[in-house]
Amino acid sequence: xxxxxxxxxxRRGIEPHLINQTITDIVIRNGxxxxxxxxVLIQQAIGLTINKISRRAKxxxxxxxxxxxxxxxxxxxxxxxxPKDTPPNKHDHIDLVLxxxxxxxxxxxxxxxxxxxxxxxxxxxxxxxxGPEPLSEAFNSDWLFGQCKQRQSPxxxxxxxxxxxxxxGNIYATEALxxxxxxxxxxxxxxxxxxxxxxxxxxxxxxxxxITQGGTTLKDFTQADGKPGYFKQSLMVYGRxxxxxxxxxxxxxxTVLGQRATVFCKYCQN
DNA sequence: AGTCGCGCCTGGCGGC
DNA sequence: TGCCGCCAGGCGCGAC
Numbered sequence: 165x166x167x168x169x170x171x172x173x174x175r176r177g178i179e180p181h182l183i184n185q186t187i188t189d190i191v192i193r194n195g196x197x198x199x200x201x202x203x204v205l206i207q208q209a210i211g212l213t214i215n216k217i218s219r220r221a222k223x224x225x226x227x228x229x230x231x232x233x234x235x236x237x238x239x240x241x242x243x244x245x246x247p248k249d250t251p252p253n254k255h256d257h258i259d260l261v262l263x264x265x266x267x268x269x270x271x272x273x274x275x276x277x278x279x280x281x282x283x284x285x286x287x288x289x290x291x292x293x294x295g296p297e298p299l300s301e302a303f304n305s306d307w308l309f310g311q312c313k314q315r316q317s318p319x320x321x322x323x324x325x326x327x328x329x330x331x332x333g334n335i336y337a338t339e340a341l342x343x344x345x346x347x348x349x350x351x352x353x354x355x356x357x358x359x360x361x362x363x364x365x366x367x368x369x370x371x372x373x374x375i376t377q378g379g380t381t382l383k384d385f386t387q388a389d390g391k392p393g394y395f396k397q398s399l400m401v402y403g404r405x406x407x408x409x410x411x412x413x414x415x416x417x418x419t420v421l422g423q424r425a426t427v428f429c430k431y432c433q434n
Numbered sequence: 435a436g437t438c439g440c441g442c443c444t445g446g447c448g449g450c
Numbered sequence: 451t452g453c454c455g456c457c458a459g460g461c462g463c464g465a466c
Contacts, residue, residue, distance in 0.1 A: 167459060198442070198461085222460080239460055240444075255444085274443045276460060290462090317437060326461080333459060382459060383446085402459095423439070425457085 166237045168298065168331025169374035170385050170393060171222045174243050177388025179217040181245040181266055182226070186213045189261035193252065198238060198278040201258070205281035209233060209260075221294050221330035226260070231282045233260075234291075238276030244269050245388055295327045298371050303329050305361040312352035312360065319355060320348035320421050323367065332367060334424045335380055335402045340367045342401045347433040348426045349419065373398065401427045 166174070187209050195201035212228045219225065224243070226233040235243070248259070248267040258279060260268040270279070280287040296302035311328045312319065322328050324337045332340070341348045343366040346359060355363075379385060379393030382403070386392060400410050405418035409429040419426050 170459075196443095236460085238443090239458070272443095273445065274458090274460095276442065315436075321437085324460095335459060380459075385459075422437095 166222065166241065166379070166385060167333035167336055167374075168222060169336070169371055169377075169395065170379035171224060171237060171331070172219055172375050173379040173387050173393060174237070175217050175219045175224055178243055178245055178268060181264075181388075182214045182217055182260075182262065182268060184213060184215075185266075186263040187211065187260055188263050189259075191259040191261065192257070193259075194257040194275070195279075197257070197272065197275050198236070199280065199286065201279045202281060202284065205283060206233060206279060208281070220291060221297070221326065223291070225282070234278075234280045234282055234287050235270065236278045238272060238274060238278070240274040241270065241272035241277035242386055243388060244271070244386065244390065293327065294330050295325075296329060298329050298331055298367050303364060303368075305358075305364050308360040308364050309355070309357060312355050315352040317352055318349045318421050319346055319352045319363075320426060322352045323363070324422070324424075329367065331371070334426075335382075335399070336367070336370050336374065338402045338427055339400060340370050342428060342433060343370065345433055347430075348421060348428050350434075401429065403427070 190207050190210055192201055192203055195203060209228055215227045215229060217224060217226055222236060224235045245266050246269050248261050248265055255273040256269050256271050258270040312322055315322055320337050320341060323332050323340065340363065344363045346363060374380060374395040377394040378387050380395040381392035382396065401416055405416050405427045407416055409416055409432060412429065412431050414431055416427050416429050
């Protein structure tokens with residue numbers, strides 16, 4: 165489900181309830197996630213206090229004094245803060261129970277997400293291979309052009325590549341390419357020098373706007389308070405194949421790139 | 435080193 | 451109503 169704006173929306177929603185709270189229990193109902201949850205390592209957080217909730221790429225970091233719990237929401241995961249006695253539903257796999265009577269509840273029907281301890285080698289390896297944050301200075305047109313100029317793959321694959329820029333998934337990649345007027349199948353190496361400027365601008369803009377609107381709810385994404393995100397109404401192309409282009413009114417087309425649905429306007433994007 | 439395609443899962447939807 | 455195939459917001463990994 166979540167791309168960076170949805171993860172950031174979750175972070176902002178849960179942090180006020182969690183900060184400075186002591187963890188009194190961690191209930192793992194189903195630890196068969198993307199990687200098996202290391203119960204022993206994760207439950208070492210019981211009795212510790214949460215200093216802050218931060219985010220790197222699409223990972224949420226529940227920061228304790230010496231280490232963190234690293235949570236990824238995968239395709240269908242979400243986090244909500246509920247009273248600790250709320251009966252769990254079928255896909256509520258993990259509860260982080262807090263001293264204040266609330267609990268952070270992790271729901272993930274498809275179980276593509278993960279809960280790792282920052283002490284696990286896998287966790288450090290995952291974090292170490294990430295490229296720049298899209299909203300950071302480090303992600304700029306020089307960087308993007310440098311990354312593109314040798315690559316034969318379609319530009320869409322590049323902006324979805326975590327080593328080039330993190331957090332841009334299928335929705336926002338599709339939207340950004342429309343806004344930049346670049347055809348998603350265009351070979352990255354054929355991008356002329358000034359187009360990365362436009363592309364970095366629109367990636368930043370689309371991510372920022374989606375964050376202010378609480379992310380995109382397609383099906384079941386909810387903010388921490390259970391409300392949907394409102395960016396869906398701003399989508400220009402994603403999920404609109406066959407419908408008129410908002411610019412030229414001709415029908416939008418669909419193709420598949422890297423096994424992901426890709427919608428574009430063949431007249432406005434080249 | 436870059437690129438490709440697989441597979442991890444469940445659920446919802448459209449077609450028959 | 452029921453079954454079946456297809457599709458879905460991610461992403462690491464092994465194979466070339």
